[in-house]
Amino acid sequence: MKEILAAILMLLGSALALIASIGVIRMPDMFSRMQASSKAGTLGIGLAAAGAAVFFHAVPVTSRALLIIVFFLLTAPVAAHIIARSAYLMRVPMWEGTLMDEWRGRLTEDKTEPSGSDPAS
Amino acid sequence: MSLPEGLAANAAAISLLILAAAMLLAFARVVLGPTLPDRVIALDLLTSCAAAFMVAYSVRSGNPVFMDVAIVIALVAFLATVGFARYVAKRAEQER
Numbered sequence: 001m002k003e004i005l006a007a008i009l010m011l012l013g014s015a016l017a018l019i020a021s022i023g024v025i026r027m028p029d030m031f032s033r034m035q036a037s038s039k040a041g042t043l044g045i046g047l048a049a050a051g052a053a054v055f056f057h058a059v060p061v062t063s064r065a066l067l068i069i070v071f072f073l074l075t076a077p078v079a080a081h082i083i084a085r086s087a088y089l090m091r092v093p094m095w096e097g098t099l100m101d102e103w104r105g106r107l108t109e110d111k112t113e114p115s116g117s118d119p120a121s
Numbered sequence: 122m123s124l125p126e127g128l129a130a131n132a133a134a135i136s137l138l139i140l141a142a143a144m145l146l147a148f149a150r151v152v153l154g155p156t157l158p159d160r161v162i163a164l165d166l167l168t169s170c171a172a173a174f175m176v177a178y179s180v181r182s183g184n185p186v187f188m189d190v191a192i193v194i195a196l197v198a199f200l201a202t203v204g205f206a207r208y209v210a211k212r213a214e215q216e217r
Contacts, residue, residue: 007132010177014136014143017170021146024166030159033150037166045173048136049191052176055129056185064188068172068195075199079165082203086210087158 002054009051016044029095030087038080042072133180140177144170157212161205168198 023036046069053065088103147170150163172194179187 003128006129006180010129010132010136010180011139013173014139014177017173018139018143018146020166021143021150021170024150024163025146030156030162033159034162037147037162041166041169045169045176045195048173048176049188051129052180052185052188055133055180058185061185061188064185064192065176068176068188068191071192071195071199072169075195076169079199079202079206080162082206083158083161083165083209086206086213087156089210090156090158090213090216092156092158 002057006051006055009047009054013044013047013049013051016040016047020044028097030092031084031094034080034084034087038076042076045069045072130181130183133177136177137174137181140170140174144174157209161202161209164205165198165202168194168201172198 017040020037020040023040024033027033027036049065049068053062056062094101144167147163147167151160151167154160154163172191175187175191175194179185179191
């Protein structure tokens with residue numbers, strides 16, 4: 001039973017990591033690639049760590065697996081947000097099918113006002 | 122060193138192969154990526170795949186020491202991503 005559960009968890013986790021990589025290859029623009037990588041990658045490594053915890057069935061390994069899971073759950077959204085924000089500031093082009101961009105206009109307004117004498121923008 | 126036999130160890134070997142394929146695809150995005158943030162997120166995915174690879178390898182080899190390697194890779198991945206993102210933001214400021 002323990003072996004079967006560990007095998008299922010690890011195969012699911014690595015399949016999710018593969019899905020994340022396929023999304024990073026196939027998605028049309030940088031922002032959708034970012035969400036594919038951060039969500040599916042986090043779930044993939046979380047499931048793999050849970051599978052290792054089930055397989056070893058010992059307190060030290062389980063605490064390390066919990067540490068990995070909690071750490072990825074805490075840091076992956078922060079990293080994705082920081083990258084998406086700096087990519088938006090860099091004006092990475094969006095997919096032409098994008099329906100909503102709530103920062104459109106605000107960014108240029110914010111940026112041109114302090115440096116209004118800049119003719120380049 | 123004798124490898125453990127059993128269903129979970131074989132599943133760990135299969136998931137090592139799957140993770141290797143995932144890392145290859147992420148590396149293809151690092152090479153192809155049209156912009157710098159594309160490469161940064163592909164490197165982020167590459168390091169989290171490496172952490173999952175170490176977890177699966179610790180199950181495959183039956184040695185729980187490799188879980189510590191996964192923890193260290195996770196820490197370094199977050200720091201590297203934040204550093205790259207700050208670099209990208211700073212370059213965006215300079216280009217404007």
